[in-house]
Amino acid sequence: MPDLLQTLAEPDESELGGLDAWWRAANYLTIGQIYLQGNPLLREPLAAEHIKPRLLGHWGTSPGLSLVYAHVSRLIRHTRQQAIYLAGPGHGGPALVAAGYLEGTYSEIYPRVSQDEAGMLRLFRQFSSPGGIPSHVSVTTPGSIHEGGELGYVLVHAFGAVLDNPDLLAVAVVGDGEAETGPLEGSWKGISFLNPERDGAVLPILHLNGAKIAGPTVLARKDPNEVRALLRGHGYDVIEVEGDDLPGMHVRFAAALAQAWSRIREIQAAARAGQWDRSRPVWPMIVLRSPKGWTGPAQVDGIQVTGTWRSHQVPLSGVRENPEHLALLDGWLRSYRPEELFDATGAPTALVRSQAPEGVLRMSAAPAANGGLLTRELDLPDFRAYAETVLRPGEARAESTRRLGELMRDIYTRNPDRFRLFCPDETTSNRLGAVFEASDRAFAERVTPDDVAIGPTGRVMEVLSEHNCHGWLEGYTLTGRHGLFATYEAFAMVSASQTVQHGKWLQEAAQLSWRAPVPSLNVLLTSTAWRNDHNGFSHQGPGLIQVVLTQRGDVARVYLPPDANCLLSVADHCFRSRSYINLIVIDKQPQLQYLSMDQAMEHCARGAGSWDWAGTDDGTSDPDIVLACAGDVVTMETVAAAQILHDRLPGFKVRVVNVADLMTLARPKDHPHGMSETLFTELFTDTVDVVFAFHGYPGAIHQLVHGRPDADRFRVRGFIEQGTTTTPFDMTVRNKASRYHLVIDAINNAKRLPRGAAELKAWCERQLERHAAYVVEHLEDMPEVRDWALGDWAHQG
Numbered sequence: 031m032p033d034l035l036q037t038l039a040e041p042d043e044s045e046l047g048g049l050d051a052w053w054r055a056a057n058y059l060t061i062g063q064i065y066l067q068g069n070p071l072l073r074e075p076l077a078a079e080h081i082k083p084r085l086l087g088h089w090g091t092s093p094g095l096s097l098v099y100a101h102v103s104r105l106i107r108h109t110r111q112q113a114i115y116l117a118g119p120g121h122g123g124p125a126l127v128a129a130g131y132l133e134g135t136y137s138e139i140y141p142r143v144s145q146d147e148a149g150m151l152r153l154f155r156q157f158s159s160p161g162g163i164p165s166h167v168s169v170t171t172p173g174s175i176h177e178g179g180e181l182g183y184v185l186v187h188a189f190g191a192v193l194d195n196p197d198l199l200a201v202a203v204v205g206d207g208e209a210e211t212g213p214l215e216g217s218w219k220g221i222s223f224l225n226p227e228r229d230g231a232v233l234p235i236l237h238l239n240g241a242k243i244a245g246p247t248v249l250a251r252k253d254p255n256e257v258r259a260l261l262r263g264h265g266y267d268v269i270e271v272e273g274d275d276l277p278g279m280h281v282r283f284a285a286a287l288a289q290a291w292s293r294i295r296e297i298q299a300a301a302r303a304g305q306w307d308r309s310r311p312v313w314p315m316i317v318l319r320s321p322k323g324w325t326g327p328a329q330v331d332g333i334q335v336t337g338t339w340r341s342h343q344v345p346l347s348g349v350r351e352n353p354e355h356l357a358l359l360d361g362w363l364r365s366y367r368p369e370e371l372f373d374a375t376g377a378p379t380a381l382v383r384s385q386a387p388e389g390v391l392r393m394s395a396a397p398a399a400n401g402g403l404l405t406r407e408l409d410l411p412d413f414r415a416y417a418e419t420v421l422r423p424g425e426a427r428a429e430s431t432r433r434l435g436e437l438m439r440d441i442y443t444r445n446p447d448r449f450r451l452f453c454p455d456e457t458t459s460n461r462l463g464a465v466f467e468a469s470d471r472a473f474a475e476r477v478t479p480d481d482v483a484i485g486p487t488g489r490v491m492e493v494l495s496e497h498n499c500h501g502w503l504e505g506y507t508l509t510g511r512h513g514l515f516a517t518y519e520a521f522a523m524v525s526a527s528q529t530v531q532h533g534k535w536l537q538e539a540a541q542l543s544w545r546a547p548v549p550s551l552n553v554l555l556t557s558t559a560w561r562n563d564h565n566g567f568s569h570q571g572p573g574l575i576q577v578v579l580t581q582r583g584d585v586a587r588v589y590l591p592p593d594a595n596c597l598l599s600v601a602d603h604c605f606r607s608r609s610y611i612n613l614i615v616i617d618k619q620p621q622l623q624y625l626s627m628d629q630a631m632e633h634c635a636r637g638a639g640s641w642d643w644a645g646t647d648d649g650t651s652d653p654d655i656v657l658a659c660a661g662d663v664v665t666m667e668t669v670a671a672a673q674i675l676h677d678r679l680p681g682f683k684v685r686v687v688n689v690a691d692l693m694t695l696a697r698p699k700d701h702p703h704g705m706s707e708t709l710f711t712e713l714f715t716d717t718v719d720v721v722f723a724f725h726g727y728p729g730a731i732h733q734l735v736h737g738r739p740d741a742d743r744f745r746v747r748g749f750i751e752q753g754t755t756t757t758p759f760d761m762t763v764r765n766k767a768s769r770y771h772l773v774i775d776a777i778n779n780a781k782r783l784p785r786g787a788a789e790l791k792a793w794c795e796r797q798l799e800r801h802a803a804y805v806v807e808h809l810e811d812m813p814e815v816r817d818w819a820l821g822d823w824a825h826q827g
């Protein structure tokens with residue numbers, strides 16, 4: 031080991047030559063991708079026709095990214111360390127594409143982009159071009175699990191990737207602009223949840239190249255003492271490298287990387303040899319200060335570019351039209367001496383090729399970055415064993431999520447290395463606490479005797495950051511493992527953008543045959559809008575449903591199980607699925623239970639169904655009204671409304687339809703779960719009016735039923751941003767989705783009304799008035815509402 035460390039820390043001249051050659055080649059290919067559509071090897075003087083008509087891409091970050099890549103590759107060659115590379119500034123896409131190309135992986139996956147002159151030209155032309163590849167480190171880039179398009183998530187992805195991955199090192203370059211984002215600032219805390227015995231390691235490299243798109247960065251302009259103090263405060267051992275001198279920077283970076291790696295290995299080796307005192311290790315990180323756009327044209331038109339924000343994208347513009355800029359580009363490309371880097375055929379020379387690690391040790395070929403290849407099925411217990419006993423529908427109340435907690439407890443036990451729950455401090459509150467019978471919360475900081483179910487060996491991930499939870503789960507699933515993110519419904523909007531970005535990733539990945547499907551990202555929204563009566567308006571927001579609905583049908587799934595058995599059935603399905611965003615929405619409070627396990631399984635398999643026991647429809651002819659519902663609280667209101675109609679308007683035929691899989695409402699051509707026209711008509715008829723009580727915003731239902739027969743007949747009640755701290759039933763009243771509103775809607779919209787309808791409407795209005803007075807006086811709901819359960823009448827047929 032000491033010899034190895036010395037070799038690592040002190041590259042000899044020949045190694046320095048190899049490192050520098052690889053780096054020059056990567057920089058050359060980066061610039062070629064941004065600028066060239068011909069003459070890739072500069073066999074002739076550069077001319078206007080060799081330049082792309084649209085110059086797109088980001089140069090500024092790229093030389094720094096490639097320098098780090100070159101050095102980590104050397105580390106891997108010497109140590110056989112398994113590593114993945116995450117570029118926070120993912121706009122440095124051409125640098126990572128260049129790396130994959132130099133390592134040969136790119137041509138293995140995309141044979142047309144061969145390692146010769148023709149292939150190099152294709153590499154250049156495809157970049158940021160129609161029909162080609164995107165500009166970022168996107169799904170098409172081998173070795174990537176992190177696009178880095180929306181900045182801020184590099185560390186959360188890196189930490190998620192190394193959980194339960196003891197042999198993996200995630201090298202994560204953090205941009206100094208990116209470091210200004212909220213998610214990134216919160217994500218340094220990842221080490222407070224890492225276990226050196228069982229998890230791998232993250233090596234953050236904070237790249238202080240000084241600028242973002244159009245100005246300086248905070249951390250680059252801070253006194254270095256403050257930066258050091260900040261990072262040390264986060265718990266890191268800060269190793270610093272600064273400069274632009276060569277080969278000095280190679281020498282110093284090699285030494286820094288060697289120091290960081292040996293520290294990581296020491297921490298891990300001690301922990302794995304049973305010599306870990308359970309205190310949080312001080313993990314190393316590197317601060318790299320190198321100029322933005324390093325090795326690019328220093329000045330353009332007399333203005334400094336290198337080392338400034340002006341190098342962020344394309345440092346030389348108008349190259350076709352401006353002979354001076356063309357000459358500068360020619361000189362810039364030749365400064366890397368391409369003739370030393372690529373042979374007569376255009377292939378990288380032996381020296382350049384020899385810098386790459388072997389086979390799957392190449393970071394562009396890392397199996398962990400194509401996690402579906404490594405995915406092992408979850409060993410799932412039979413979910414039916416956790417069933418809630420339901421003797422009669424709508425009679426007894428239970429906390430549905432408790433059953434899911436019990437299921438996950440046993441998933442933890444059976445899968446000690448590939449399943450985790452991620453939750454912002456609410457596992458117990460969300461009634462999922464049974465998992466603590468199988469595992470503590472993970473926590474590497476100090477634990478006191480007052481703390482419960484928490485410690486360094488725990489594997490339940492609780493951190494008060496939706497960004498961390500979501501991002502860790504993304505990193506965990508993209509590297510092939512399984513999990514669930516459980517959160518308050520309203521605060522899922524904190525990480526909604528991550529949901530969107532991950533959906534885009536999954537959608538694009540599905541187009542690439544070489545990317546194996548990965549376990550789905552399962553999101554449980556509990557503590558929902560309707561039952562945050564105690565917390566108030568800030569906690570009442572069903573927005574994530576809307577967000578997921580707008581995602582493409584090949585990735586988006588939204589489930590609203592009405593009770594515990596449906597939740598179990600849906601959860602089992604989601605845990606088995608691949609490459610989806612599965613949104614499951616159900617509240618944690620005691621709620622009526624409707625379906626036995628067999629009925630729940632059938633209902634969830636169909637996604638929607640008529641609840642004959644709740645309605646008064648005999649099935650022989652069309653009903654007078656269809657009362658439809660999706661979501662637990664509004665389902666109760668719907669069933670209650672149906673009972674009122676049964677009791678007080680005899681002869682009025684009501685059909686109750688519950689939708690557990692929201693996407694079944696869409697047409698099959700709009701979503702793969704969309705129910706057939708025949709089934710839709712069977713449930714909703716073609717002409718009868720539908721009063722639809724929905725958990726989310728009403729517009730979602732209109733969006734989903736668009737194009738169905740006479741879609742205008744759907745009258746939708748849902749969350750209309752009416753909320754406060756109040757009683758549970760008052761939430762439904764304020765949003766006009768209470769049982770009384772639904773009855774009034776049914777009467778107002780039915781084409782045929784028996785006698786007594788006007789009286790019933792008036793009674794409902796009086797009930798609403800009574801409610802308004804009652805809650806103010808008694809500070810709780812009217813007993814007939816609070817304790818309501820379905821009467822005996824419902825169980826006769």
Ligand SMILES: Cc1ncc(C[n+]2csc(CCOP(=O)(O)OP(=O)(O)O)c2C)c(N)n1
Pocket residue numbers: 090091119121179180181182204205206207208209211237239241242243247322342
């Ligand atoms: C969340 C987010 N906000 C804004 C942007 C637009 N943007 C793209 S690059 C960039 C500057 C990035 O600076 P830095 O992280 O320092 O990267 P580098 O200097 O290495 O290019 C910005 C603001 C973005 N991609 N993501």
